[in-house]
Amino acid sequence: MRREWLLFSLVLLSGCTRADPPDAAAINLEPAVKVVHAARRDIVHTIEQPGVIGAYERTALYAKVSGFVRKWYVDIGDRVKKDAVLAELSAPELVEQHRQMQAQVQLDQAMVDQSRKQRIVADRNVTAATEMVAEARAEVARYQADVERWQSEVKRLGSLVSDKVVDQQVLDETQRQLKSGEAALEASLVAVRSRDAQREAAAATLDRATVDISAAEARVKVAEAEERRLKALVDYLTITAPYDGIVFARNVNAGDFVLPASGDPTQGVFSVGVSPNRSTPLYVVNRTDPVLFVVGVPEADSHYVAADTRARVRVPAVAGSQMSLHVTRTSWALNSTSRTLMAQIELPNPDGKYLPGMYAYGSVIVERRQVRAVPVSAITQIGNETYCYFVIDGKAVRTPVQVGVSDGAWQEVTDRLVHKDGSIEETWIPFDGTELVIHGELAEISDGEPVRIDDGP
Numbered sequence: 392m393r394r395e396w397l398l399f400s401l402v403l404l405s406g407c408t409r410a411d412p413p414d415a416a417a418i419n420l421e422p423a424v425k426v427v428h429a430a431r432r433d434i435v436h437t438i439e440q441p442g443v444i445g446a447y448e449r450t451a452l453y454a455k456v457s458g459f460v461r462k463w464y465v466d467i468g469d470r471v472k473k474d475a476v477l478a479e480l481s482a483p484e485l486v487e488q489h490r491q492m493q494a495q496v497q498l499d500q501a502m503v504d505q506s507r508k509q510r511i512v513a514d515r516n517v518t519a520a521t522e523m524v525a526e527a528r529a530e531v532a533r534y535q536a537d538v539e540r541w542q543s544e545v546k547r548l549g550s551l552v553s554d555k556v557v558d559q560q561v562l563d564e565t566q567r568q569l570k571s572g573e574a575a576l577e578a579s580l581v582a583v584r585s586r587d588a589q590r591e592a593a594a595a596t597l598d599r600a601t602v603d604i605s606a607a608e609a610r611v612k613v614a615e616a617e618e619r620r621l622k623a624l625v626d627y628l629t630i631t632a633p634y635d636g637i638v639f640a641r642n643v644n645a646g647d648f649v650l651p652a653s654g655d656p657t658q659g660v661f662s663v664g665v666s667p668n669r670s671t672p673l674y675v676v677n678r679t680d681p682v683l684f685v686v687g688v689p690e691a692d693s694h695y696v697a698a699d700t701r702a703r704v705r706v707p708a709v710a711g712s713q714m715s716l717h718v719t720r721t722s723w724a725l726n727s728t729s730r731t732l733m734a735q736i737e738l739p740n741p742d743g744k745y746l747p748g749m750y751a752y753g754s755v756i757v758e759r760r761q762v763r764a765v766p767v768s769a770i771t772q773i774g775n776e777t778y779c780y781f782v783i784d785g786k787a788v789r790t791p792v793q794v795g796v797s798d799g800a801w802q803e804v805t806d807r808l809v810h811k812d813g814s815i816e817e818t819w820i821p822f823d824g825t826e827l828v829i830h831g832e833l834a835e836i837s838d839g840e841p842v843r844i845d846d847g848p
Contacts, residue, residue, distance in 0.1 A: 423845035424836065426782055426827040429763040429804050436757040436796040438688055438696075444706065444738070445683045446747040448634065451672035454649040455627035458482035465674075466641050471632040477674050478643055480628040489621040496614045503607040510600035517597050520590035527583040534576035541569035632676055637743070640675035649673065677747055680740045686753045687731035688721075695796060697721060701756040702736050708749050714738065718755060757796050763822045764801040769830035770794065779807070780836055782827040782844060789838040793819065 458480035465477050544565045551557035643649070684704050688696045699717050706712040722733040734755055738745055770792075771778050777794055780787045795803030806819040807826070827844070829836065836842065 421841045421843045422835065424780075424782070424787065424829045424842045425831050425845050427765055427769060427830050428824050429765050429822040429826060429828060430824065431761045432764050432801060434759040434762060434764055434796055434798050434801055434803055436692065436695075436759070436798050438686065438692055438755040438757065439752065440686050440754075441750065441752050442684055442686065444745055444747055444749045444751050445685070446636075446639075446677035446679055447681050447683055447737070448636070448678035449639065449747075450633050450676050450678075452477070452630055452633070452674040452676065453651065453670070453672050454480060454630070455651055456480070456482055456485060456624050457648070457650050458485070458628060460643055460645050460647040460649060462645060463641070463643050465638050467638050469638045471636060471638060471676065473632055473634050475632045476629055477632060477638070477676075478630040480630070480649065482625075482628055485621070485624055485628070489618070489625050492614060492618040492621050496611065496618050499607065499611040499614045503604065503611055506600060506603040506607045510597065510604055513593065513597035513600040516593040517590065520586065520593040524583065524586040524590050527579060527586045531576065531579040531583055534572060534579045537572040538569065538576050541565060541572050545569050630673055634676075634678050635680075636676045636678040638674060639677045639747075640672070642671050642675075643673040679743055679745075679747065681737040682740045682745050682747060684736045684738060684751055684753045686718075686734045686736065686755050687726070687729060688734050688755060690725055690730045690732070692757060692796065693725060693732035695757045695759070696732060696734055696755055700734070701758065702734075703754040703756070704736055704738060704751055705753075706745060706749055706751045709744055712745075759796055759803055762795060762803045763805070763824060764803050765828050766830045767797060767800060767802045768833070769828045770802050771833045779804070779826075780829040780833055780838075781807075782829060782842060785841055785843070787829060787836045787838065787840050787842045 459482075461479045461481040463478040465471055465475070471477065545562070548557055548562040548565050552559055552562045686702070696718060698720055702716045702718050704712075704714050704716060716736055716738065718734045719737040720735050725732055736753060765779070769779055771780075776791050778789050779792045780789055782788075791808040792804055793806040795805055797803065804822050806821050808817050809820055810817055829842070
C-alpha cells in the first residue's frame with residue numbers, strides 16, 4: 392500500500408512540472424517613471440477677483456457748531472471744486488462773540504501802548520531823580536569844604552586871640568560861621584538821603600511799568616488766541632468742499648437746526664451716509680478722479696505683489712473699458728480674517744465714466760522671470776507639506792520642497808530639504824537643475840520604492 396502511494400505521488404509531480412523555455416527573460420517588477428529637471432523658465436501667474444469700484448475719497452461733512460441752515464447751494468450729482476461753498480449756517484450769537492473779542496483785542500493793545508508810555512515817564516523820572524541825587528551830593532561836598540575852611544579859621548584865630556593879635560569878637564563870629572556850615576552840611580546829607588529814596592521810588596515805578604507792559608502784552612496774546620478760536624468757529628458756519636468731487640448726498644434743508652457731531656436730527660436713520668451712531672452728515676462728497684479698485688491677494692501670493700506690479704481692470708458696464716494698469720499701493724499687512732493682502736489699483740476717471748459702485752473684474756499679474764520650475768504633476772501635497780519625488784540611487788525619495796508661484800502648468804521650485812553629509816541634521820539647499828524629479832501619477836509611488844526611469848516619449 393505504501394509503495395503504491397509513492398508511485399502515485401511521483402506520477403502527479405511529473406505531470407504538473409513544466410520546464411521554462413530556455414530563452415525566457417526575467418520579469419522586471421520595478422515601476423517605470425518619467426523624470427524632468429527643474430529648468431529655467433518664465434512663469435506668469437494671474438490673480439483674478441471680481442469687485443466693486445469705489446471712490447478715491449468719500450467725505451461726510453458735519454457741522455462743527457450749532458446753528459440754523461441759512462442757505463444751501465448744491466445738490467446730489469453736482470460737481471464742486473475744492474473750497475466751494477456748499478451751505479451756510481446762521482449763529483448770530485457766535486458772530487457777536489467774535490466781534491466782542493475783536494474789540495477786546497483792540498482794547499488790550501491800547502493798554503499795551505499806555506503801559507509803554509508810562510514806562511517812558513517812569514524812566515525819565517528815574518533819570519531826574521538820579522540827577523537830583525548827584526546835585527545833592529555836590530551840595531554836601533560844597534558844605535563839607537565850608538566846614539573844613541571854618542574849622543581851619545577857628546583854629547588859626549584861636550592862636551591869634553591867645554597872642555592878643557585878634558579880638559575875641561572875631562573868633563566868636565568865625566565859630567558861628569562854623570556852626571552854620573555844619574548845620575548846612577547836615578541838611579545836605581539829609582537831602583541826599585531824601586533824593587536817594589526818591590530815585591529808588593522812581594526805579595520801582597519803572598520796574599512796575601515794565602511788568603505792566605509784559606502783563607498787557609500777555610493779555611493781548613490771550614485775547615488774540617480767543618479771537619482766533621471764535622473766528623474759526625465763525626468760519627465753520629460755512630460748509631465747503633474738501634476737494635474737487637461730486638456731491639453724493641444732501642441731508643440738509645433751509646431752516647434746519649443742526650448740531651455738531653450728530654448732524655441733522657430731523658433726518659431718518661436711512662439717510663445716505665448715516666454713521667453707525669446715527670449721526671447724519673450735512674453732505675457726502677465723493678472724489679471720483681481717480682477711482683479705486685481693490686484686489687485681495689491670497690497669502691501665498693502676497694510676497695510677490697507690491698506697488699508697480701502689473702494689473703488689469705475690466706468694467707462690464709462700460710464698453711471697451713479693459714485697461715492695463717499697475718498696482719498703486721498695498722496695505723503691507725494681511726487681513727486677519729480673510730488672510731489676504733489689500734492691493735489698490737487707481738483708475739483714471741477724468742470724464743467720470745466709472746461710477747463708484749460699478750461691478751468690475753480685476754487681475755494682478757505676477758511675473759517670475761527665469762526661475763526654476765517643474766510641471767505641476769511633479770508636486771504633491773501631504774498635510775501642510777509640499778513634496779517632490781526624486782530618483783536617487785534607483786529609488787524614489789520623497790523630499791520636502793519650497794515652492795513659489797504657479798501658472799497652472801508649471802510650478803516654481805526654490806529649495807529642497809537634504810541631510811548634511813554624515814549627519815542626521817537637515818538643511819535647505821536651492822535647486823540646481825541636476826535633480827531627477829518624478830512627474831506623473833505620484834499616488835502610485837511609495838517613498839523608498841525602487842524605480843526605473845522611462846526614457847520613452
